[in-house]
Amino acid sequence: MDFAFQPVDQMGVMDRVARIKARSVKKEAKKQGLRMALNMIDLTTLEGADTPKKVERLCYKAMHPHDKLEGLPSVAAICVYPMLVGTAKTALEGSDVKVASVATAFPSGQSTLEMKLQETDFAIGEGADEVDMVISRGRFLAGDYNYVYDEIAAVLERCRSQSVRLKVILETGELGSLEEVRKASDIALKANPDFIKTSTGKIGSAATLPVTLVMLQAIADHYDQTGVQVGMKPAGGISDAKTALQYLVMVKEVLGDRWLSNEWFRFGASRLANDVLMQIIKQETGVYQNADHFTKD
Amino acid sequence: MNMSKTSWKLSEAPEGADHIQLAKRYELFINGSWTAPKAGTYFKTINPATEETLAEVAQADKDDVDAAFKAAQAAQPKWQALSGAERGKYIYRIARMLQERSRAFAVVESMNGGKPIRESRDIDIPLAAAHFFYHAGWADKLEYAFPMRKPQPIGVVAQIIPWNFPLLMAAWKIAPALACGNTVVLKPAETTPLTALLLAEVIEAAQLPKGVVNIITGDGQTGALMTAHAIPQKLAFTGSTEVGRKIQEAAIKRNKRVTLELGGKAANIIFDDAPIEAAVEGIINGIYFNQGHVCCAGSRLFVQESVYDKVLLKLKRRMDSLYLGDPLDKNTDIGAINSKSQLETIDRYLKIGQEEGAEMYQTDCELPAKGFWCKPTLFTHVAQSNRIAQEEIFGPVLAIQTFRTIEEVIGQANNTPYGLSAGVWTDKGSKIFQLTSALKAGVVWANTYNKFDPTSPFGGYKESGFGREGGVHGLEAYLRFE
Numbered sequence: 001m002d003f004a005f006q007p008v009d010q011m012g013v014m015d016r017v018a019r020i021k022a023r024s025v026k027k028e029a030k031k032q033g034l035r036m037a038l039n040m041i042d043l044t045t046l047e048g049a050d051t052p053k054k055v056e057r058l059c060y061k062a063m064h065p066h067d068k069l070e071g072l073p074s075v076a077a078i079c080v081y082p083m084l085v086g087t088a089k090t091a092l093e094g095s096d097v098k099v100a101s102v103a104t105a106f107p108s109g110q111s112t113l114e115m116k117l118q119e120t121d122f123a124i125g126e127g128a129d130e131v132d133m134v135i136s137r138g139r140f141l142a143g144d145y146n147y148v149y150d151e152i153a154a155v156l157e158r159c160r161s162q163s164v165r166l167k168v169i170l171e172t173g174e175l176g177s178l179e180e181v182r183k184a185s186d187i188a189l190k191a192n193p194d195f196i197k198t199s200t201g202k203i204g205s206a207a208t209l210p211v212t213l214v215m216l217q218a219i220a221d222h223y224d225q226t227g228v229q230v231g232m233k234p235a236g237g238i239s240d241a242k243t244a245l246q247y248l249v250m251v252k253e254v255l256g257d258r259w260l261s262n263e264w265f266r267f268g269a270s271r272l273a274n275d276v277l278m279q280i281i282k283q284e285t286g287v288y289q290n291a292d293h294f295t296k297d
Numbered sequence: 298m299n300m301s302k303t304s305w306k307l308s309e310a311p312e313g314a315d316h317i318q319l320a321k322r323y324e325l326f327i328n329g330s331w332t333a334p335k336a337g338t339y340f341k342t343i344n345p346a347t348e349e350t351l352a353e354v355a356q357a358d359k360d361d362v363d364a365a366f367k368a369a370q371a372a373q374p375k376w377q378a379l380s381g382a383e384r385g386k387y388i389y390r391i392a393r394m395l396q397e398r399s400r401a402f403a404v405v406e407s408m409n410g411g412k413p414i415r416e417s418r419d420i421d422i423p424l425a426a427a428h429f430f431y432h433a434g435w436a437d438k439l440e441y442a443f444p445m446r447k448p449q450p451i452g453v454v455a456q457i458i459p460w461n462f463p464l465l466m467a468a469w470k471i472a473p474a475l476a477c478g479n480t481v482v483l484k485p486a487e488t489t490p491l492t493a494l495l496l497a498e499v500i501e502a503a504q505l506p507k508g509v510v511n512i513i514t515g516d517g518q519t520g521a522l523m524t525a526h527a528i529p530q531k532l533a534f535t536g537s538t539e540v541g542r543k544i545q546e547a548a549i550k551r552n553k554r555v556t557l558e559l560g561g562k563a564a565n566i567i568f569d570d571a572p573i574e575a576a577v578e579g580i581i582n583g584i585y586f587n588q589g590h591v592c593c594a595g596s597r598l599f600v601q602e603s604v605y606d607k608v609l610l611k612l613k614r615r616m617d618s619l620y621l622g623d624p625l626d627k628n629t630d631i632g633a634i635n636s637k638s639q640l641e642t643i644d645r646y647l648k649i650g651q652e653e654g655a656e657m658y659q660t661d662c663e664l665p666a667k668g669f670w671c672k673p674t675l676f677t678h679v680a681q682s683n684r685i686a687q688e689e690i691f692g693p694v695l696a697i698q699t700f701r702t703i704e705e706v707i708g709q710a711n712n713t714p715y716g717l718s719a720g721v722w723t724d725k726g727s728k729i730f731q732l733t734s735a736l737k738a739g740v741v742w743a744n745t746y747n748k749f750d751p752t753s754p755f756g757g758y759k760e761s762g763f764g765r766e767g768g769v770h771g772l773e774a775y776l777r778f779e
Contacts, residue, residue: 007724009744012575015582022415024310024627032305217574224610248305253618257304 003145003186006221008179008214017209020253025245034280037244037272038065039073040262042100042233044270045080046201052087055080059091061297066277069284075273076262077130081106082123089127100167101128104155107171107200109134113151120155124162131159132167134200135184137174145187152191167195167233170215173205178214185218189230197233201268206236209246216254231259235268241279244272307620310627312414314404319491322353325361325514326497328368329507335360340516342490345411346624346633346668354490357513359522362482365511366528369453369480372508377450377478381437388436388475390503392429398499399426402492406464407624409491411633411669412587414625424749425468428767431751432472435772439477442769448776450478451554455529457520457544459536460486460635461590466535467493469766471510477775482511484523488636490514530554533774535592538760556764556774558592558756560689561717563738564710565595565746569604571722575744577611580695583720583746585619585673588634589693592761593718595746597686598697599706605699609677613658616673621662631693634669643671643692650676650685655696681709689715703728707735716758720746739765
């Protein structure tokens with residue numbers, strides 16, 4: 001397959017991000033934005049030390065972010081390793097919260113396609129509603145774009161056959177430049193996955209506004225050319241509500257309101273929820289509460 | 298619980314204006330003191346977004362102009378005799394005080410001129426302060442800037458500035474003049490006198506020696522009296538080409554030096570290998586910055602045919618995301634048109650464009666009931682011979698043309714009586730160099746647009762004027778050499 005690549009101007013991206021960050025989200029817009037952000041979170045735990053009990057606690061938080069305040073939305077999903085999908089599925093039964101599983105030799109992706117497909121099948125078999133796969137960055141950097149594309153297409157096929165949604169993690173922190181981010185986005189988008197996602201959260205550099213802007217622009221172009229809507233998930237490094245609102249402004253201005261729901265936009269985060277909750281309560285009551293009023297799960 | 302899809306709109310986020318205390322009436326700032334106009338005439342200055350009166354300002358007449366120039370003349374020898382380091386100290390002081398009062402300056406600039414607070418706060422006021430800082434640094438280094446040429450001040454300078462960047466243009470004019478040892482009589486534009494008067498308050502508080510800077514207000518007649526006056530040895534003007542011509546005539550009659558920064562009809566050129574997203578952002582910044590009231594606005598867009606549809610689609614989408622409304626709202630991208638008469642001019646061109654057969658697109662935003670407003674507009678199917686592609690509109694109106702080859706677009710871009718600025722968008726470095734040397738424009742931006750810096754000279758070719766402002770070149774305009 002031939003990929004026609006788009007030049008990206010780093011300075012231009014920075015200028016646009018600065019304009020977006022200068023937007024002031026106040027009053028009703030802030031109230032609505034914070035609830036929207038909470039509802040878009042993929043509450044994540046991806047540690048070697050994860051246990052079923054830990055995941056159960058997180059699942060309760062996902063369904064009941066802060067019971068002291070009525071009418072709060074739940075988060076969008078719980079994101080765990082395949083081994084813990086069954087636990088999460090049981091714990092979340094009867095709720096709208098989805099179970100997302102990382103797969104395909106997460107986080108490095110250094111494995112064979114067979115193993116990756118096997119892991120995907122396992123996660124789906126355990127009950128995952130969504131799979132977060134990683135691309136083979138080594139192959140990408142070596143210029144083997146067709147390999148990267150074929151791999152995504154193969155995993156997608158397994159997901160689609162079981163009505164499972166697929167997120168493709170580019171691990172942008174390993175790609176080297178915004179131009180490479182655009183290139184990787186275009187390759188992933190060609191396969192029409194359900195989401196493209198910035199990062200694993202396992203390396204130093206995770207989601208940033210510039211990287212997200214470039215990926216959103218790629219999504220917009222893909223939509224213009226094919227009519228296929230693909231979602232976006234910045235993940236890692238987003239821990240405060242103010243930054244989350246800047247992401248939402250960016251989505252609105254680049255893609256439009258159609259993307260502003262958890263069907264098409266997610267935050268991959270473990271700490272963001274509490275800061276959003278703190279801000280929501282500040283909006284409701286006018287005062288900030290101590291951080292210990294919010295559960296750390 | 299899942300949230301249903303809703304549309305999400307930014308709420309109002311107005312910058313507070315409660316701390317602004319404008320006087321009911323402003324006098325003339327002559328010889329370091331606030332002086333009532335001899336004839337006792339005042340005129341109202343309004344907020345173009347609300348049409349409410351903000352203050353009354355004095356109309357300077359013959360006697361007042363005369364008094365201002367005499368004050369400047371009397372102050373000049375002493376000012377020149379000060380060491381460069383001493384002059385620099387005063388200029389630094391003005392720069393710092395501007396920074397300290399930047400919030401008030403930004404709010405007043407937006408109230409009086411209609412520009413969005415985002416621009417006055419982030420661009421106009423910081424750049425104005427930067428110009429004073431930059432030129433303060435030159436004051437004691439002129440000998441090094443022009444070695445072996447013995448730079449001397451010109452003397453008394455008459456400066457007339459426009460309404461699109463009121464404080465910034467005052468800074469562009471006053472800062473280099475002072476650094477070079479000249480004294481000044483400056484007149485802000487009729488519709489936007491307030492920040493220049495606040496600057497006079499800063500100059501007063503900075504204890505600049507009396508008469509070194511005189512700021513007088515008035516209309517075109519006051520300007521004519523200034524250019525016809527015997528004292529100033531130099532006229533510096535920024536504004537329309539039409540008035541620029543008259544000023545040049547006046548200068549020739551009395552053998553005065555003159556620098557003119559006049560109109561423009563800049564070409565913004567997009568090649569098919571350009572970073573399209575950045576280019577679209579550049580088009581938006583190029584033409585909708587300050588409601589298009591920018592002499593170097595990228596008002597003619599040339600798009601290579603193979604990317605025309607793509608660029609147009611993205612451009613319209615980005616236009617639709619712009620917020621038009623209250624200039625004091627922090628989210629406003631497009632503020633009010635500066636004056637009723639300017640709005641009439643723009644509307645006239647919108648009509649002409651449609652009559653000429655061009656296709657008009659405007660975003661579907663609501664216009665406030667009061668004040669002067671124009672929706673962001675673009676024209677497609679524009680011919681080179683259309684008036685909207687030839688004449689300066691000075692509003693948020695973009696004329697789009699297409700091209701096939703480099704040679705073709707160079708020809709089209711240069712085929713205008715103006716030559717102030719241009720923009721080039723391509724990923725290819727060699728193409729940038731080819732164009733920058735072929736375009737007859739004083740400033741050529743590559744893969745960016747409307748970027749300003751005090752270190753960089755600004756000025757035009759052909760009917761866009763002559764002389765440079767900013768950088769070492771800008772100093773030269775305020776010096777003579779023995």
